[in-house]
Amino acid sequence: MFRRFLCLLLCFSLVFGASAVCAAAGEVSRVSCCVFGSDGRGFSWFTAENGGSDVQLLKSDEFDGSFASAAVFSGKATRYRGRFSHHVSVTGLEPGTSYTYRVGDRAAGLWSAPRTFLTDDGDGTAAFLVLADVQAGSPENFAHAAKTMAAGLQTLPQAEFWVNLGDYVNDNTNDEWDWYFESFAFANDRLTHVPVAGNHDGNITNKLNTFCFPSMFCLDTSANRSLEGVYYSFDWGELHFTVLNTNDMYPMSQAQRNWFVNDVTNSGARWKVVLMHRALYSAGKNINKPDTVALRGDLLPLFDKLDVDLVLSGHDHMYLRTAPLRGDRKTDVTRTEDTFRGETVTFFKDAPGTVFALPSTAGTKRYTVNENAMPPILSVAETAFSTRDKGGCFAAIETEGDKLVYKAYCVDDETQAVTEVDRFGLMKTAVSEGTPAKRDASLFSSFIAYPANLLVALAKLLVSYGRLLAHML
Numbered sequence: 001m002f003r004r005f006l007c008l009l010l011c012f013s014l015v016f017g018a019s020a021v022c023a024a025a026g027e028v029s030r031v032s033c034c035v036f037g038s039d040g041r042g043f044s045w046f047t048a049e050n051g052g053s054d055v056q057l058l059k060s061d062e063f064d065g066s067f068a069s070a071a072v073f074s075g076k077a078t079r080y081r082g083r084f085s086h087h088v089s090v091t092g093l094e095p096g097t098s099y100t101y102r103v104g105d106r107a108a109g110l111w112s113a114p115r116t117f118l119t120d121d122g123d124g125t126a127a128f129l130v131l132a133d134v135q136a137g138s139p140e141n142f143a144h145a146a147k148t149m150a151a152g153l154q155t156l157p158q159a160e161f162w163v164n165l166g167d168y169v170n171d172n173t174n175d176e177w178d179w180y181f182e183s184f185a186f187a188n189d190r191l192t193h194v195p196v197a198g199n200h201d202g203n204i205t206n207k208l209n210t211f212c213f214p215s216m217f218c219l220d221t222s223a224n225r226s227l228e229g230v231y232y233s234f235d236w237g238e239l240h241f242t243v244l245n246t247n248d249m250y251p252m253s254q255a256q257r258n259w260f261v262n263d264v265t266n267s268g269a270r271w272k273v274v275l276m277h278r279a280l281y282s283a284g285k286n287i288n289k290p291d292t293v294a295l296r297g298d299l300l301p302l303f304d305k306l307d308v309d310l311v312l313s314g315h316d317h318m319y320l321r322t323a324p325l326r327g328d329r330k331t332d333v334t335r336t337e338d339t340f341r342g343e344t345v346t347f348f349k350d351a352p353g354t355v356f357a358l359p360s361t362a363g364t365k366r367y368t369v370n371e372n373a374m375p376p377i378l379s380v381a382e383t384a385f386s387t388r389d390k391g392g393c394f395a396a397i398e399t400e401g402d403k404l405v406y407k408a409y410c411v412d413d414e415t416q417a418v419t420e421v422d423r424f425g426l427m428k429t430a431v432s433e434g435t436p437a438k439r440d441a442s443l444f445s446s447f448i449a450y451p452a453n454l455l456v457a458l459a460k461l462l463v464s465y466g467r468l469l470a471h472m473l
């Protein structure tokens with residue numbers, strides 16, 4: 001009798017135990033839905049065991065709790081740091097549509113919970129949130145940074161997507177990525193994500209960390225990914241976004257430079273926006289470092305040449321926003337007051353030049369203002385301050401017609417009260433069709449506008465000469 005009971009117990013544990021193991025093996029984590037070109041999405045997630053990489057997708061107004069009528073898209077899994085990274089991309093999505101999807105393994109019948117995202121509504125408007133440098137190292141600090149994002153969603157509930165300007169994590173461990181995705185799931189489960197690679201998000205000094213960023217997110221970067229990051233672009237409304245990889249810029253690779261120039265030159269969008277991790281105008285502890293000097297030398301003349309309107313960056317954990325700049329100087333620009341959705345905004349009207357904004361950090365690691373930031377940074381800043389006593393920071397950006405409105409906010413650490421800390425608008429009444437106006441971007445004019453370029457060029461020349469000598473000897 002006892003033997004029969006033991007046998008029954010064994011069978012019970014085998015059947016239900018195996019089922020539990022199966023569920024655990026199929027459990028998905030780190031789910032994200034990223035932009036993939038201008039009409040697609042890249043889905044990514046991780047599992048402990050290998051298996052299928054499938055996405056079921058249907059329009060939200062056709063979703064009644066069942067995925068029976070959903071289209072199925074498949075991709076592939078890659079082993080990465082002890083787990084499996086699944087990537088599936090879908091293109092040709094309809095504009096102005098809410099989609100519901102789930103990720104998993106069709107053959108095994110294992111699926112995640114349903115999630116949603118919106119596509120661009122096609123009427124030329126856009127609304128999105130921007131956060132920088134979560135860069136946490138503990139579950140508590142990730143949860144604290146997530147409160148900044150939650151406040152952003154309360155402030156701009158119509159947000160269609162959100163940008164993370166890089167440094168998602170601090171030490172790039174599996175635990176940190178798990179904490180990040182768990183803390184921000186409430187946002188990623190309903191919004192399309194736009195990731196930007198930060199210097200803490202994987203580096204080549206540890207071979208285990210290479211291709212970390214491209215493993216975390218499914219992006220349209222097949223030709224562009226490098227060991228430490230990715231660069232890509234997409235359109236939303238009348239905005240063209242170019243996402244640069246500033247981990248590939250010491251000096252900037254010729255491949256990325258050529259891609260960037262072609263990408264922006266071929267866009268006829270009203271607004272040209274660049275998203276990149278390292279800030280070229282900041283007054284934190286990193287601004288005077290050689291990597292930033294080299295970046296400024298490479299990129300500022302290109303921003304001038306390409307008529308970039310707005311550059312959003314992170315990395316230096318303080319708040320700074322410039323006037324429209326060209327050649328490292330404020331341009332002669334008309335300021336005009338107008339209303340945008342019932343609020344008064346001061347607009348730079350048909351401004352020549354580029355505005356640079358650094359919306360501090362969403363996290364808790366905050367820097368003081370570096371009064372020794374290289375000139376002319378503090379003199380061309382419209383505002384520059386530390387957010388140490390102000391809380392986590394985010395920016396909310398909306399465009400409609402000929403207006404782009406940028407607002408920045410801080411979220412009190414204790415009360416989560418949201419305070420507006422900056423506001424400006426860009427107004428562009430005329431849009432150049434296709435290729436931007438050609439500007440004098442000759443080597444000589446670049447040296448006049450940016451004297452640091454001459455030093456960078458001389459340094460590169462010395463390195464090349466040294467290599468040649470070493471080769472000859």
Ligand SMILES: [Fe+2]
Pocket residue numbers: 167198199200277314315316
């Ligand atoms: Fe950074």
